[in-house]
Every structure is written in C-alpha cells, then in structure tokens.
Amino acid sequence: MSTPLAEVLTHLRVGNQKFLVDFYQQRRDVFARWALRQHQLGAPAAYALLQGALLDFYDQVSDGRLTRLPPDVPAHVNQLAEQQLAAAAAPLPAAEASRRQQRLAHFHQLGTDCQRLLTYFYFHGYNFGRMSGKLGFANPAVARRQKGACLRRLVDLTNPPHGFRTHLDALERFADGALDESAQEAFEQRLATDADLATAYAAYEQFTADLRWAAGHDTLRLRLHLLDRRLDQRTTSLARLQRISRGHRRRSLLWAMAALLVALGTATAWWTTSRTAQPQESWASYYRFDPALALTPAQERSRPLLAQALAEYRAGHYPTALHTLGRLSPSEIGADTLSYYRGLFLLQSGDNQAAQPPLHRLTEVIGGPLARRALYHLGMAYWQAQQPAAARDALRRVAADSLNPYQTNALRVLAAGVLNSRP
Template sequence: MPTPLAESLAQLRVGNQKSLIDFYQRSRHLFARWAQRQHRLPPEQAHGLLQDTLLDFYDQVADGRVTKMPDDVRAYIYGMAQQRLAAAVPAHVPLPAAEASRRQQLLTHFNQLGPDCQQVFTYFYFNGYNLAKLGGKMGYPNPTVARLQKNSCLRKLVELARPPAVLRQHLDALESFADGHLLAAEQEAFELRLEQDETLADAHAAYEQLTADLRWAAGHDALRLRLQALDARMNERGTALARAETLGQQRQRRGLVWGTVGVLLLVVAGWAAWYFSRPSPARPARSWDAYYQPDPGPVVTTGLLHSRPLLAEALDQYQSGHYPAALHSLGRVSPASVGADTLLYLRGLILLREGQGEAAQLYFRRVGTEDSTGELARRARYHLGMAYWQAQKTAPALTALRAVAADSLNPYRASARRAVVAGVLDGQ
C-alpha cells in the first residue's frame, strides 16, 4: 500500500529518505529518456541531474520551503530539473536560496571534514543514535569515548564554520548540557542560568541553530551517497543484462549454424560414449581424459539471463570453453544470490577443465565433506577424485573414486566404477 503524501513528507523531515531512494530507482530510466528527448542529455548526465534535483527537493523539505507534499511528485521533480537546466546550474551545486545560504556554507565545511567525523555526525545528528549506539557503530570502547570523539569533531567543524564568538565561548558547557553529561543539580542550575543570563541564552540559541543545520547537512550527504551507490549498482546490473542479452543472441546464432549438423554430432557423441565405455581388459586406456565425465553446469535459460545475468554470463563462458573469462565473471557473482557451495563447486569445475587439478581440489573438498549428503556434495566428491588424478595424486584419487563407486546415490557412480574396475590407478 503506498504511503500517504503527508506521511511521506513527515518521514523525510525526520530522516527517512526511502521515498526519494525508491523514486530514483523507479524513475531513473524514464527520466533519462525524457532528458534525452527534451534536452539531448546523455544518460550519465541525466542520472546526475536527477540526483541533484532530488537533493534540492530534500533541502526544500528540510528547511521548510516545502510545507505540503505535491500531489504529483513526478511532475514537481521534473519541473525542478527543468528550472535547474534553465538556470544553467552546474552539477552537484544546489539551487541558490537566500534562506538556505547558511546551511549550504555549513555543508561545504561538513564535506571538508574527514570520513570518520562525517560518519559520527550522520549517526548522532541524522540517525539520532545515542552515545552508546554511536560507540558500537564506530567501534569505540564505551559511550564516554564516543562523546569525546563527537565533541572533538564538533570543534573541528566550529573552527571551519567560525560561528558567533559567544557560541565558541560557551561551547563546552553547552555540549555537556545537550549530551546530558551534567548531574541533576548541575542541569537544573544551567537551565536557571539560561533564563537569567542573556549572553548564555544567545549562545544556546546559536548552538541549537548549528546542530539543526548539522542535522540537515548530515542528511543531505547521506542521501547523496545513497543515490550514488544505487546509481552504481543499477549501472552494473544494466551492463550485465546487456552482456547477457548479447550472449543470448550469439547463442541463438550458433544454434542456427550448428543445427544442420546436430544429428551428426549426436552420432559422433554416441560412438565416443561407446568407445570409452567398452570393456578393454587386455589394454585399458590409462589417460585421465578417457574416464572423466564432465559436468556442463546448469542450463542458461532466458529466466536465468534476466534474474541472475552475471551467473548466466559465467556459465555461458564455461560451456563455450572460455575458462579464464568464466572464472573472472564467476568472481563477480554474489553468494547471496546463488549459494556459497554452488559457487565453490562451479569454480572447481572451471579450474578442473582448465587443467588446474591442484587448485580445484580445495573447492571440491569444501563442498564434498564427508558429513554432507546432498547431490551437490556427491558430485563434488567425484570431481575431487578426478582432480587428484589430474594432479597425479593417484592414491587419494583411487580412494575417492572407490567411495563414489560404492555410493548408490551418486550420479557419477558408473563413471567412477569404470575407472576403478579398469585398474588404471593401481600401481601408478
């Protein structure tokens, strides 16, 4: 169910930027088409324009220039982008606004701080974490250290921003008061001073203004980083989908070329299967290739091309015999989308086909442990035995293949039994 407009505005003001992130993810492609058609902008510039416009919109909400969520958010954002282009505002520079100039200056100073201070301010002022949670997020040993680090960063910002002298004069006391670091009696006495001491009251007002501006600056920077990270992920996915589409077209062309000789290939394959499986007790073949039954891996379907394009690309390269390229593509696949054991198994298959039996053993051992009973583990045990054989470790190869031959559930039982019965590993 979509979030009501008024609720979206309230959530933006308290730091929930999900609505803008979702808008960018939904509208990025359509906005780029509009920018290209209306202003002849290439996609990369259009994406940057949309990011800057969403940052402008967030700034307007944060400093009160937008008091009601537009009925048509899309039209409003497109209109803001149109204004930015008409005013020829450079990329990553906010639209000028007199009431926001102070905050824009603070944002400049915020960006001059180191990444640790920026992260501390984001956690404390934007996310609203207390000192204990701030310390845990930053790896500090306790809340006291977190408070000292936060205050140190605030002093660095004060040195850059040069707020009123009265604020700098009372900064230590105001921080202790704001952080709740005073005892109950001291807190009460400080509140009384705020009522009676006009100078301290002015300093407190300046401190509140500074922290409010800092909360905005941290939110602005957090949104900028999230939009850039999302843009990078979408670019990578788009590139992978384009490559997968190209691979699919190439596969179709290869299918047309080789379709006319398909029957002949089946005949040759059947003859090869008979030749390598025929009994030859007098003089058995002793080469590794004569007994190895390769695993072609999962079929690359249209669904796989669109759901997991990087995996589809790696499988297509493996099945085409481009093993180094397949290893490179497989390294970019996330275990969360495929499964860690599957990735280990596929990496072992590619290394084995590339003739690197020694390296492949590590991956097959991790998948085919003795206490694993799944089909993937049983497959890995067979290929582990063949990896030993390829690396000329005949004793462990014979042991592994005997175990596979004795396993009635292993899909490679017949291949392993053929090698064991032939005796090609005995005495090597």
C-alpha cells in the first residue's frame, strides 16, 4: 500500500479501489487470527467478515460519512467488523439505506452485459469511445444507445416508477453532454423556470448517484471475492507442496532404513524405480509459464480484443481468454501468433490434446519466430497428455538448440529423468 494516506480517500471516491484490495491481500491472515482469538471464528467466516467490513469502509467513503482517513486503518476495520457482529444499526438514515439496497438489488437483476456497461460509464467514468472499444461495439453512438437501454431497464424495475421517467430522454442527453452549446443553455434555462423539470432532474441525479454507488459496491465485492479464491488456491497449492515434501522425506528415511537391511543391488534398483516414478504434480514444477508479449498503450487502443485476451490469460482466466481470442481474425495479429496463443491458452486450461495441433503447425515453420517457443510448449503438452516418448523427442530438440529460449528448461526436465519409462 504505497499510496500516500492523504490521497487514499480521493482515490476511493473516483473509483480506484486498489488500496482496499491490497489491504485485503496483505491483512487477510492477520485479521483471521484476530477473529479467531477475539470471536472464535474460523478462517472462511473471518474472510467473509473482513470483506463485509471493507465494503462498509468503501460505503462510508463514497457517501461522505468518512471524510478523513483513520490514523489506524486496521483498528478501524476491526471496529467495523465488531459492528457487523453486533448487528449495529446502519449510520445512514433508514430511508436512504433502504433506497440504496433496493438500487443494488435491481442492479443485480440486470444481465451481465448491462452490469458491465453501466459500471464502465457510471463508476469508472469511461467515455463512449472507450466503452465501444472495450465491449466491441461498432462506434460510440452504439455504446451510448446500449447504455441508455440498460438505464431504462433499471429505471423500469423500480416500483412505483420514478417521476423523472417522462423526462428521461432529455435528462440523459443533458447529463451525458450530448447537446450542443445552444441546446445546453436552453435546457439550463428550462431548469431555472420549470419546477416540474427541476424536480425530475434532482430525482435523476439521486438515481444515478445511487447507481454509481451500487456499481462501485458490487465491483469491490466481486474483486474481493475473486482475490479470496486466488489466495485460497495458492494456500491449497502450498499445502499440497508441503505434503509432497514431507512424503519425500518419509520415503527417503525408508530408503535409508531399507539400505541397511537389503543388498546394495536391491537398494540401487529400488532407488532407480522411486526416482522415475515422479507424481503427476511434477509437471507444474517444471513448466515455464509464458507471460505473453506486452503491448504498448497505442497497441492496446488499436487492438483492444487482443489486449483483453492477454490480460485474461495472465490473470488465469483461460476459458475466458480463449473466448476473447476466438473473436480475433488472423488479419489483426497474424496467423502464426494467433495459433501460438491458442495453443498456449489451451495448454493452460488443461486441454492438452487440443493444444497440440496449433503448436505442432508452428514447429513445422522453418525459421519462424515462434517455432522454437512452440516446440517447447508442444513437448510439455505431450508430457501432460501422458505421451512421454513424444515429449522426450520434442524436448531433446529444444535442448540441442542453443537459440531456443527454453533450452535450460528442457535440459532440466531431461536431466531429472521424469520422462523415463518405469522398469
């Protein structure tokens, strides 16, 4: 959390939630120990309580109840958690709290596309040009029409309907800056003289403010939930590696004891068998992840779908990355590059058989810029698909090529003997 404390509240108010996400990642385990000691809560319940406390923290900042960063943020978060456990009354007036919760419930009733679109516009503040690039619309005008349709769907969920519904078209054009200068001035003059329009405008502003809060609240909730899943997966992986390590130590002790009881030849044969019988999990410890190329800001703007696919791949969302990659045409990035990324994404998603054809095609391109890289990943795909002979052949070619960036990784696999057949 390198952001200066004086800037944290400002960043949170304009939609930058990095402070709270980093806080959760760094303080999750510390908070769990505090919750266990003070309230006898297990880890899953403690994580859910911390997420709820951080959502309360964000709500206090966004609606102005918190105007100064507490001198001790962890202690303040613990206090919010205590209030949740005590079922303390919400500091907001009951009518306002009820209205916000209703807005959040209606927001959840919208489809995923509408939720993303409204979040981009009202929470992140994207203009229609940027929205059309991120969502694949033909032009900004289409993005604006889609945003208007989603907004009307949300308005129509309210019962009874809002009084500003009859003025919604004019209010939306005025708020979105879609009017020219003379029309803008004329509308402002109407606001000053038309009491009914002024009342509708105030209700519209309150509605969009509640929508902005709902989108920000939901964005933070989803980010914390996804982060929680990634941290749990990492914890599970570390625990599994520790179990494997303890298993290796126990087997080593048994081997040493057996060496005292049996002949040297029997012990040597048994050692060779145990060395070649590596668990399937060893694949992940030998595989070198390809982070994919980094795009410049200009390339990201000109090829938003490619930038989105690479970002999803690096975040570990491989099926989503494959779906986004499928929307690209070879003319946008080149057939070789498209085949290489398709093979990488399929390999990471666990579909080893499907990953082999695009990678194999690239290895046949003599002198191709991606041929050397593809050969290594093809060998690892063979290994993951339990085809050790094909994997050895491919990795031997990689190890013999001094220009291949994966030569060291291939040599490591071959030297370890993990691809040798059992005697």
